[in-house]
Amino acid sequence: MPLAHSTLPNIRISWDYHPSLNEKLYHPTKEAVLSLDTTRPYIPTTSISWDVDKLTPYLKPDLPTGTTDDGAPDYNWAPSDYYFDKVEEVYLQMFRNELGMPSVPVYESLKKFIPTIDKPLDRRNPIYPLDSIWAEHGAWDTNNFCYRAYDNAIRTFYSDPVSSEDYAYKGQLVSSEGYRAMFEAANHRMWDITTGIMIWKLNSCWPDVCWQIYDWYLSPNASYYFSKKAMEPIHIQMNANTNRISVINATHQEFKSVIAKARIIDYSMKECWAYTDTISVGADQYKELETVPQRGDLSAIYYIKLELEDLNRNLISENLYWRYSQHQNFYWLVNMPKVTLKQDLKLQKQEKEYQITLTLTNDSDKLSFFNHLMIQREKTKEVVNPVFWSDNFISLFPNETRTITATVSIEDLHGENPIIIIK
Secondary structure: OOOOOOOOOOEEOOOOOOOOOOHHHHHHHHHHHHHHOOOOOEEOOOOOOOOHHHHOHHHHHHOOOOOEOOOOOOOOOOOHHHHHHHHHHOOOOOEEEEEOOEOOOOHHHHOOOOOOOOOOOOOOOOOOOOOHHHHHOOOOOOOOOOOHHHHHHHHHHHOOOOOHHHHHHHHHHHHHHHHHHHHHHHHOOEOOOEOEEEEOOOOOOOOOOOEOOEOOOOOEOHHHHHHHHHOOOEEEEEEOOOOEEEEEEOOOOOEEEEEEEEEEEEOOOOEEEEEEEEEEEOOOEEEEEEEOOOOOOOOOEEEEEEEEEOOOOOEEEEEEEEEEOOOOOOHHHHOOOOOOOEEEEEEEEEOOEEEEEEEEEOOOOOOEEEEOEEEEEOOOOOEOOOOEEOOOOEEEOOOOEEEEEEEEEOHHHOOOOEEEEEO
């Protein structure tokens, strides 16, 4: 199918080989497509998984494509470091035009289409809370194609769910790390090997638990916000396959004299390692810095916090990774006491929208982890979507403050006042 739009850099044909798709069809199709716009490169196919010399030699003048969706990584969950390794291993990985993983919606959305959502815990059921209804909405698998590895990751790393709400919460954690890794893997060799990736897919065509970063009800999953973070123009990250800190400058100008900071913080909030450096990064370049040490001598769970600041200490980019010291188990992460954040809310009407500024402060001595911000209607308590948050699923360390903005349509509030909910 040809794609043509004023914002697209190329015209691409999806051309999977079939005996009936022969040279007599190919050339007229190409000529017709190019007649629409001669200013863009023509890509004959998204990938090639057949013997071109034998079956489609007429494609050769238009090769190589510089893009692929052949082979792994594909459509299921994989560890974060896997995506980084594949960037350097997979032929024609420079633009990966299709990869993804399941991304279960938040509980508030699941309640709308899974009628068995609140069934009681059954410890004898190894796939609780999943059932045939979940399967109808994407929680199915054959040959580990779609959901099995994702479901196993939820249970293995974050412990067996005790409710559907618990399952959805743990799913957000798995999704957030997975989607961030897809984009950060492309970042870490951008302009050397990669030029980008395209995920399968942005959202689903009906209520689903599989491939999406926002759901049918226009509620973004954690995968949306962690992908958004990985794609920011100036970005600090830790490469999952090497633990190397990398700063990505995806702008067209040099970024001068910025301060890169990294810390390892244990479960009790004790700083166990720190690194600071003042760096510059050229236009459209990445710069690799220090390697974060792997620590097996710390608490069962520890955190790696990265920050990038200007010389006036204004935050440009930040990132947080959670790690285990020995055993692959984040049980204590998902079962830590919830910290109540101090809120300062400013609400302003602007034409047909509310502009919301929410300042959150953690004045406790514990981490406030993975806070999901939502807006409800004051009387009915119904969750409002869409809401355009600047960030979400945020974590605040002791004495840390973060200001988040949001925009919501006044019409979507149905005449009620908005209230902020933090879960």
